[in-house]
Each structure stands twice: as structure tokens, then as C-alpha cells.
Amino acid sequence: MRRHRVQCLLMGGQACVFYGAAEFSRDTDLAILASDENLTHLRSALDELQADTIAVPDFEIAHLHRGHAVHFRCRHPEAAGMRVDVMSSMRGVASFPELWERRTTLETPDGIVCDLLSLPDLVLAKKTQRDKDWPMIRRLVEAHYFEFSANPTAEQIHFWLTELRTPSLLIECATRWTEDSRQQIGGRPLLQHALAHDESALESALFAEEQAERTLDKEYWLPLKKELESMRRAR
CATH class of the missing domain: 3.10.450 (Nuclear Transport Factor 2; Chain: A,)
Incomplete structure (x- = not known):
């Protein structure tokens, strides 16, 4: 290439x-x-x-x-x-x-x-309906957090608060950067559970967030799959 x-x-x-x-x-x-x-x-x-x-x-x-x-x-x-x-x-x-x-x-x-x-773009691309992609997103963001959390940039903190999927790490992140977390609640409401240290509620909210993305991906691919089926029949 x-x-x-x-x-x-x-x-x-x-x-x-x-x-x-x-x-x-x-x-x-x-x-x-x-x-x-x-x-x-x-x-x-x-x-x-x-x-x-x-x-x-x-x-x-x-x-x-x-x-x-x-x-x-x-x-x-x-x-x-x-x-x-x-x-x-x-x-x-x-x-x-x-x-x-x-x-x-x-x-x-x-x-x-x-x-x-x-x-960040790879994580977005991985938000699909496939089962294997969600554990991978979790591992990708975890690895990034462990590598850079000692001395992070504002951009990295924003990324973690937006994409972390590990309840304990999300609570840790919200606790360390409380003001950043409060500012991002509008875009990711489940951060309120991280700020409250409510791991059970956070797990439920993360699951709901994943299911919503899976649904959006299925809806996105539905017309494209119909087009592929038409191509297969034509061939």
C-alpha cells in the first residue's frame, strides 16, 4: 500500500x-x-x-x-x-x-x-452489533488509560470519560477529574453514577448504552444488507 x-x-x-x-x-x-x-x-x-x-x-x-x-x-x-x-x-x-x-x-x-x-476513531468504528467488538473497545480504552493516566492531557481525560466501559475505572476517572465529569454529563448521563460511586447503576447504564449502539448499527446496515442481497441475486 x-x-x-x-x-x-x-x-x-x-x-x-x-x-x-x-x-x-x-x-x-x-x-x-x-x-x-x-x-x-x-x-x-x-x-x-x-x-x-x-x-x-x-x-x-x-x-x-x-x-x-x-x-x-x-x-x-x-x-x-x-x-x-x-x-x-x-x-x-x-x-x-x-x-x-x-x-x-x-x-x-x-x-x-x-x-x-x-x-478514538477506532473505538467509534468498533461500535457495531457484533459481540466481539464490545470487549475489544473495553480493552482498548483500558490499555490507553493505564498507559497515560499518570500525566494525562485534557484531550485524553475527555476520551476516557466518553469511552471507558470498565465501571471501576470510570468511577476512578470521575473521582480524579470531577469537574471534567460534571461538564460531560450532558453528553454521557451515566457519568452521574460514576460520580456517585454507584457501580451497580453504572453497569446497568453501560449495558443500556451498548444496546442502544447495537440497535443503531442494525438500523444503519439494514438497507445496505438489502442492497447486498439484491447484488447477490443479480450475480
């Missing part, structure tokens, strides 16, 4: 590994800029990977703008069987130019530079 100058961001399970929340992943998930020029670069990279489109939809810019993921399977000997999924638009997540501006750039021990979704 870098060799062919594809503007893309690693997300999904492999990005979670970089952020300290181990997850087994069979594929490479990429957020991409859905422009004609960038898709030309992407096609070149996929050609080198000897990647074929699998399932539906076909590799078309309109499908990416609509919110569909396009799936590929690689046949290159050094990536044989690897699946690559690309998306451009996701529910509750900013547009790609915004994601690119606040990306995280890391270098692996062997010198490969990787551009990732920022952690």
Missing part, C-alpha cells in the same frame, strides 16, 4: 494489536480515501498482491461512498490467502480527510511505517 502511494489507514483487529489490545485477525481492514486517483493507486497495489474481489459488492467507487466494504483475497505467494477489506464510509465515524488528519503513525521494528486510525 505504501509503495503504491495508497492513502489508507489500518483499522480492525490488526490496528487493535498496535494499540495494545491483542486480537486474532484473519484479514487486513483498511479505511481508504474513495477518490478516482487513490483507487487507481489501490488497484495497482491489489494487482501486485494478485488480489481478486470476493463476494459482493464489486470494486466500484459508488459502493464505497454508499458505505459498503469491498473484499479481496490475495494470491501472491507472500500473502497467499490474506483477505483485504476496504471501506471509505462508516457509521458514526468522520469523513476520511478528518480521519487522515488525526491518524496515528507508527514504525515497526523492521522499519515499516504504518498509518492507523486514531484510537
Whole structure:
């Protein structure tokens, strides 16, 4: 992807590994800029990977703008069987130019530079109807809290108060930064339970928050799934 100058961001399970929340992943998930020029670069990279489109939809810019993921399977000997999924638009997540501006750039021990979704954006992208995503969100935010809580920035405190899903840590966070918590109650009412040290009520509110997000995701994907079904029948 870098060799062919594809503007893309690693997300999904492999990005979670970089952020300290181990997850087994069979594929490479990429957020991409859905422009004609960038898709030309992407096609070149996929050609080198000897990647074929699998399932539906076909590799078309309109499908990416609509919110569909396009799936590929690689046949290159050094990536044989690897699946690559690309998306451009996701529910509750900013547009790609915004994601690119606040990306995280890391270098692996062997010198490969990787551009990732920022952690807050990755957490938003993980708020789906899938069971496996919610424990991962919890681990991602926990790992970030443990790494930076000794001397955090205002932005990090805001992120924890917005996204922590571990009752005991959310209570700890609200206790340490009480005024910040009070200011954020309007956006996340369950913080009132954290301020009151009511762990039972907090657990119930966190569950309700998760269920609401799952419902929104199901509603978002319902028309897209109908479109995929129509594509399968047409094929």
C-alpha cells in the first residue's frame, strides 16, 4: 500500500494489536480515501498482491461512498490467502480527510511505517452489533488509560470519560477529574453514577448504552444488507 502511494489507514483487529489490545485477525481492514486517483493507486497495489474481489459488492467507487466494504483475497505467494477489506464510509465515524488528519503513525521494528486510525476513531468504528467488538473497545480504552493516566492531557481525560466501559475505572476517572465529569454529563448521563460511586447503576447504564449502539448499527446496515442481497441475486 505504501509503495503504491495508497492513502489508507489500518483499522480492525490488526490496528487493535498496535494499540495494545491483542486480537486474532484473519484479514487486513483498511479505511481508504474513495477518490478516482487513490483507487487507481489501490488497484495497482491489489494487482501486485494478485488480489481478486470476493463476494459482493464489486470494486466500484459508488459502493464505497454508499458505505459498503469491498473484499479481496490475495494470491501472491507472500500473502497467499490474506483477505483485504476496504471501506471509505462508516457509521458514526468522520469523513476520511478528518480521519487522515488525526491518524496515528507508527514504525515497526523492521522499519515499516504504518498509518492507523486514531484510537478514538477506532473505538467509534468498533461500535457495531457484533459481540466481539464490545470487549475489544473495553480493552482498548483500558490499555490507553493505564498507559497515560499518570500525566494525562485534557484531550485524553475527555476520551476516557466518553469511552471507558470498565465501571471501576470510570468511577476512578470521575473521582480524579470531577469537574471534567460534571461538564460531560450532558453528553454521557451515566457519568452521574460514576460520580456517585454507584457501580451497580453504572453497569446497568453501560449495558443500556451498548444496546442502544447495537440497535443503531442494525438500523444503519439494514438497507445496505438489502442492497447486498439484491447484488447477490443479480450475480
